[in-house]
Amino acid sequence: MEVSTEALVEMLCEVEAEDPIAYADLPFGERELRRLVMTSLVERHHAVEAAMSDSDLQAMYLLSTAKLVLENLVLHARLLLLQGQPVDVQSVLASYTLKGKK
Structure with missing residues (x-):
């Protein structure tokens, strides 16, 4: 995967703009949550891409x-x-x- 995690977070924000997620008053930052999720998914991708x-x-x-x-x-x-x-x-x-x- 050649795209940086930060670029993917930006793309996720763009995708989410079309169908926003209602974070309401959850006790965490939206951007940080997106970054944590994307980092986890990129790590998972790298772990399995060579084996599959x-x-x-x-x-x-x-x-x-x-x-x-x-x-x-x-x-x-x-x-x-x-x-x-x-x-x-x-x-x-x-x-x-x-x-x-x-």
């Missing part, structure tokens, strides 16, 4: 992304339920799809 074929690496990233989307969807649905709102899985999932992005 490109197709296995792509499968690992797809599976990791699927788990994170699923976990986020479940947390979002739970939050809606706690707020007494109905949960329409298709509506919640739409924000994760290309069709949901306009």
